[in-house]
Amino acid sequence: MADEFDAGIAREWVRVIAVRVSEQATYLGELDGAIGDGDHGGNLDRGFAAAVGKLDRTTDSAREVLTATGGALISAVGGASGPLYGTYFRKLARALPEHGGASAAELGAALQVGVDGVRALGGAAEGDKTMVDALVPAAAAFAETATDGLPAAAVAAAEAARRGADATVPLRARKGRASYLGERSEGHLDPGAASSALVLAALAEVVGG
Amino acid sequence: MASPVGIVLISHSRALAEGAAEVATAMGLGEVAVRPAGGDDDGRLGTSLALLERAVDEAQTGAGVVLIADVGSSVLLARTYVADLPEDALGPVLLADAPLVEGAVAAASASATGADVETVAAAAADAYAHRKL
Numbered sequence: 001m002a003d004e005f006d007a008g009i010a011r012e013w014v015r016v017i018a019v020r021v022s023e024q025a026t027y028l029g030e031l032d033g034a035i036g037d038g039d040h041g042g043n044l045d046r047g048f049a050a051a052v053g054k055l056d057r058t059t060d061s062a063r064e065v066l067t068a069t070g071g072a073l074i075s076a077v078g079g080a081s082g083p084l085y086g087t088y089f090r091k092l093a094r095a096l097p098e099h100g101g102a103s104a105a106e107l108g109a110a111l112q113v114g115v116d117g118v119r120a121l122g123g124a125a126e127g128d129k130t131m132v133d134a135l136v137p138a139a140a141a142f143a144e145t146a147t148d149g150l151p152a153a154a155v156a157a158a159e160a161a162r163r164g165a166d167a168t169v170p171l172r173a174r175k176g177r178a179s180y181l182g183e184r185s186e187g188h189l190d191p192g193a194a195s196s197a198l199v200l201a202a203l204a205e206v207v208g209g
Numbered sequence: 210m211a212s213p214v215g216i217v218l219i220s221h222s223r224a225l226a227e228g229a230a231e232v233a234t235a236m237g238l239g240e241v242a243v244r245p246a247g248g249d250d251d252g253r254l255g256t257s258l259a260l261l262e263r264a265v266d267e268a269q270t271g272a273g274v275v276l277i278a279d280v281g282s283s284v285l286l287a288r289t290y291v292a293d294l295p296e297d298a299l300g301p302v303l304l305a306d307a308p309l310v311e312g313a314v315a316a317a318s319a320s321a322t323g324a325d326v327e328t329v330a331a332a333a334a335d336a337y338a339h340r341k342l
Contacts, residue, residue: 074286078282
């Protein structure tokens with residue numbers, strides 16, 4: 001059980017995301033193959049593997065760890081998920097304290113800054129059938145439960161992200177390749193929302209909720 | 210005349226970026242640096258920050274560079290790159306809201322007249338208004 005989101009936990013978060021994304025890469029690719037270009041799983045697998053390779057093992061700053069993660073994702077992923085997840089991690093990192101770790105409340109606020117960055121970059125709103133549909137409720141749930149401590153907040157965020165991802169199934173896509181499909185994009189789980197749920201589930205796993 | 214504004218074309222396809230750059234270079238009368246940034250690092254379909262950075266470095270003379278992207282992650286990568294541009298960059302870099310081929314032709318034509326970077330970006334965006342029929 002962790003009370004503080006410190007550099008060690010930030011590194012472990014990135015490592016566990018990489019493992020879970022690698023395990024689910026084929027599944028994410030299949031989700032993307034239904035409405036996108038099918039590369040989401042492979043792209044994210046490559047991106048988080050690169051992020052693990054770029055982990056700063058010496059710093060005691062969670063902010064520095066996740067800033068490097070964001071940069072690695074932008075550099076390594078030749079698809080939309082690189083700039084989007086890269087921006088997510090870099091923006092949330094910059095909202096963390098400059099040194100050391102972060103309290104649950106500080107991490108909750110940072111998760112919100114991260115998703116705001118994603119929205120500003122991609123122009124997606126809630127309901128557009130994107131990763132935003134998982135990241136927005138996750139940040140809100142985390143912030144609402146932050147007073148219960150880091151593990152409880154991370155679990156609430158993971159559950160909210162999963163529900164948000166599942167709720168993308170009936171939606172019609174309004175961003176990305178899937179938006180060209182019109183009503184044929186309905187009835188499919190959005191791969192970006194699905195991978196965002198994995199990211200938040202990894203956080204819950206790491207902080208011991 | 211100062212060096213003309215450079216142009217960088219970002220596409221998922223190396224061939225598409227190079228082909229569009231070939232056309233735009235001709236429209237710039239060979240005086241405008243038009244550089245392709247297409248495909249991923251291995252030449253497959255995708256986008257690459259490293260290729261984009263190299264292309265901008267080659268196109269930048271100090272007068273500025275206009276970026277034109279095709280779709281999806283090309284646009285997201287370009288927006289991320291512009292947002293991260295350091296304060297001490299050699300010159301401005303603007304992302305034009307423009308179609309790739311038509312925007313590149315318009316931008317190169319404008320740049321060859323000695324237009325500044327904002328004017329070149331606006332010329333690229335105006336390409337949306339040029340109907341073909």
